[in-house]
Amino acid sequence: MTKLILMHKAGSIYDDEPDVVYDFPRSYLAAAREAVGDWTVYYEPVKAGPRGYFAVARIAQVIPKPGAEGRYLALIEPGSFLQFDRPVPRLVNGRPLEAALTGADSSPRKGGALQLAVRRLPDADFARIVDLGLPQELEQMEEARYGAPAGGMADAATVFERPVLERLTRRPYRDIAFRRQVRAAYDYRCALSGLRLRNGGGRPEVQAAHIRPVESRGSDSPRNGLALSGTLHWMFDRGLISVAEDCETILVSHNKVPGDVVARLLSASGKLLAPLDPRDAPHPANLAWHRENVFGQVLAEGPAPWD
Structure with a gap:
């Protein structure tokens, strides 16, 4: 299985509903099939808005799009979509979060993989992005926000060491x-x-x-x-x-x-x-x-x- 970046923008020509289905052309079919059963990160391109990386979901199945030659649908596993608590910027300290977008000098690459609407994502990059968008301490943050009872935060402390995928489920x-x-x-x-x-x-x-x-x-x-x-x-x-x-x-x-x-x-x-x-x-x-x-x-x- 393979994790992916899925580029999405509201109002595009594709019939995307991030928590339900992702519409894509044949050129990305091989990568999408590799990702069945694994997680993806949604990404908003620069021209579409400021959010950058904004959600995760898991692909359950890839099928041909009915009535649309050369188009396919990645069906999202029900209950897997989760929007980030805070959007993750495209660059952190001037450096991309994706290895494929990073040059030899750690500066952002131009063109190439950056233009791909569907691109493979190494596990380490996936974990880094999710940790920024859905922090391990989210439960503690929510409790502390309005002055939680003293016992509440201590009880939740063991949660924060859980792996990324366990946290998402x-x-x-x-x-x-x-x-x-x-x-x-x-x-x-x-x-x-x-x-x-x-x-x-x-x-x-x-x-x-x-x-x-x-x-x-x-x-x-x-x-x-x-x-x-x-x-x-x-x-x-x-x-x-x-x-x-x-x-x-x-x-x-x-x-x-x-x-x-x-x-x-x-x-x-x-x-x-x-x-x-x-x-x-x-x-x-x-x-x-x-x-x-x-x-x-x-x-x-x-x-x-x-x-």
Whole structure:
């Protein structure tokens, strides 16, 4: 198996959805087939934006693209995509992070491999990039951010020595990375009420909700997340509220949710709050899944929070 760099830019001619599929021409087929079962790093080219390296995912399968001669699709393993906590710059201290892009004098090479949309990535380069984007101490960083209880950080300390690949598959680590991405995407405001609430210690009350649960083949992409208050997260998971096909109108199961509760909890506009970066907006396919599989269909367990 082989690790890869996959170049991606929003609005390209290719049908890429980084957490679902990567579209590429025949010239990269051999490298893509070598990478089946292994990890890739997504890279944003200079002309597309400032992010540099921005996410990881694992390739599950490579297939011909239906109806497109000479094009192929790398199908991403469900649940493997994870956006970096912080984008990794193309150069660190003036030096590339990829050996293939580094000249004999450690300066950046021009042309050649730099122009390849799909390029092989040595394990050492992969580990270096991931460590910068998803640091080992991420759990400790999150705990310390708002003044964690003394015992919490000590309990988590043993996690930080785990190898890169084990860290990428650990659910607790992925949950923290997802939560940090989603809450920041909405500036710590609830996407359904528009409110930004913090407790006495300054910790944001807003939570990160998966639109399509991981156990139902949902991803940890911010495009599969909403920042929600605790009560609205409960209502969303139980199908009492959803988002319409226009991706902004809030739907309410009015036969189950009292009108005064709607007036108190939801934005007066009846619209979903947009994230700071349009690239983090909920994917229409994820919202459609929620409408079709959860909205109006999941029975609430136990008393409602407003009872």
